[in-house]
Amino acid sequence: MPADRDPNQPLLAGLIGDPITHSRSPMLHNTAFAKLGIHARYELWPTSALELVARVDSLRAPHILGANVTLPHKIAVLQLLDRLDPAVEMIGAANTIIREADGSLTGANTDAPAFLASLREDGVYDPAGQTIVILGASGAARAAAMALSGAGVARLVIANRTIERAEALLGDLLAAADSDPLLFALPPDDADLPELLAEATLIVNATSIGWHDDQSPLPAGLIPPSALVFDMIYRPTQLLRDAAACGARTLDGTGMLARQAALAFERWTGQSAPLDLMRAALHS
Ligand code: NAP
Numbered sequence: 001m002p003a004d005r006d007p008n009q010p011l012l013a014g015l016i017g018d019p020i021t022h023s024r025s026p027m028l029h030n031t032a033f034a035k036l037g038i039h040a041r042y043e044l045w046p047t048s049a050l051e052l053v054a055r056v057d058s059l060r061a062p063h064i065l066g067a068n069v070t071l072p073h074k075i076a077v078l079q080l081l082d083r084l085d086p087a088v089e090m091i092g093a094a095n096t097i098i099r100e101a102d103g104s105l106t107g108a109n110t111d112a113p114a115f116l117a118s119l120r121e122d123g124v125y126d127p128a129g130q131t132i133v134i135l136g137a138s139g140a141a142r143a144a145a146m147a148l149s150g151a152g153v154a155r156l157v158i159a160n161r162t163i164e165r166a167e168a169l170l171g172d173l174l175a176a177a178d179s180d181p182l183l184f185a186l187p188p189d190d191a192d193l194p195e196l197l198a199e200a201t202l203i204v205n206a207t208s209i210g211w212h213d214d215q216s217p218l219p220a221g222l223i224p225p226s227a228l229v230f231d232m233i234y235r236p237t238q239l240l241r242d243a244a245a246c247g248a249r250t251l252d253g254t255g256m257l258a259r260q261a262a263l264a265f266e267r268w269t270g271q272s273a274p275l276d277l278m279r280a281a282l283h284s
Contacts, residue, residue: 005062011040012063013268016047016055016077016097017070024234024282025068028261031281035274040065047073056080060103065268067097068261074139081107090176091146093139096264108267111143114259115232116151119202122255125228128152131199135188135217136206137165140232144204145169149177157184157196160207188217197222203243204230210237223248232256234282254282 005011015025021044029042045067047055052073057080059067069077074093078084081097082104088094094107119125127148134141134148137160148156156173160166166185173183186193197203197218209217210233220242223229229243234253243250262273 009063011038011065012043013040013065013067014043014045015068015070016045016052016073018046018048018072020044020046020070023070024257025261027281027284028258028278029265032262032265032274032278035277036269036271038269038271040269049073049076052076053080056097056105059097059099059105061099062103064099066099066264068264069095069097078107081105083107085109087112087146090172091139091142092172093142095139095260096267098267108264109143110260110263110267111140111256112147114256114263115144116147117259118251118253118255119230123228123230123249123251125202126151127202129154130201131155131157131196132202132204133157133159133193133197133200134204134206135159136204136208137162137169137185138206141204141206142169142172144206144232145173146176149173149181153181155182155184155196155199157186157193157200159186159188159190159193161188163187194222198224200224200227202228202230204232205237205239206232208233210239211235214238216242218242220246254279258282 015023026042033040084107088107088109091109096108096110098106132153158166170183170185205217207217209215216238223243223246225247228249230251231237231240232253234257240250258279262275265273
């Protein structure tokens with residue numbers, strides 16, 4: 001933690017994005033600060049694109065621990081930071097900024113390890129050797145795809161409305177992969193998708209479809225009953241209801257959300273995060 005600061009002033013972390021009024025991050029982090037007796041506070045920092053440079057610069061102050069970054073700044077923020085974790089370079093998006101002791105700023109992505117940990121621990125699923133379909137090709141999908149590629153997936157299908165984004169992700173995966181998974185980029189209405197879905201043991205919704213209404217990114221009839229369906233959205237969704245109705249196993253995004261927060265907390269404080277407590281705070 002920064003040593004050159006007024007000890008009476010609380011340390012601060014916060015969320016940079018727009019809009020962020022409904023974020024649960026303050027509840028998660030303030031619960032953890034209180035549990036560990038850290039004199040710190042997590043705040044919401046609504047920030048427009050025009051305000052982003054000044055906001056990021058303000059993080060260099062001694063009483064700042066760091067920040068989380070959400071839409072629409074996860075990519076734009078990269079060029080404002082002093083260094084990026086290798087995973088950020090691969091994924092192309094940061095969701096966490098760490099203020100180092102010298103005031104410099106490091107970009108990290110805790111979505112990718114949080115996704116993988118939730119999949120393994122909450123979903124009891126090992127991606128090695130599996131066929132997996134990801135719906136979406138933006139920041140969250142990129143984090144999931146990079147994590148799965150590093151975990152030895154055999155076949156990875158990226159289905160996205162804007163096919164160019166799926167193809168770009170596929171190119172980046174090929175460039176970054178240690179292993180050699182079979183990769184497919186498809187639009188969601190591609191004639192080959194039903195067959196690939198039928199062979200999948202995991203389907204990941206990394207689109208934003210499901211937040212505001214009863215829409216689903218996938219027709220119920222295409223969900224394989226033997227698959228695990230992981231919806232990154234952290235509330236009950238139509239996709240998960242359809243998956244449960246056909247007998248598939250389901251996992252929502254709350255485990256991933258708590259874990260990405262816990263990993264950010266650990267980078268800021270150097271202390272172990274109370275994950276179970278943070279997770280419980282999500283439901284309070
Ligand atoms: P984003 O940058 O807004 O990407 C949205 C994705 O959804 C894109 O692939 C987009 O396709 C697709 N999409 C949106 N509306 C669509 C529509 N009407 N029809 C078809 N496709 C549509 O969001 P993100 O940051 O990657 O996050 C994606 C989701 O993951 C969000 O729901 C977010 O809340 C969730 N998430 C959860 C966690 C967690 O910890 N649980 C962490 C990160 C993100 P196009 O490319 O064609 O626009």
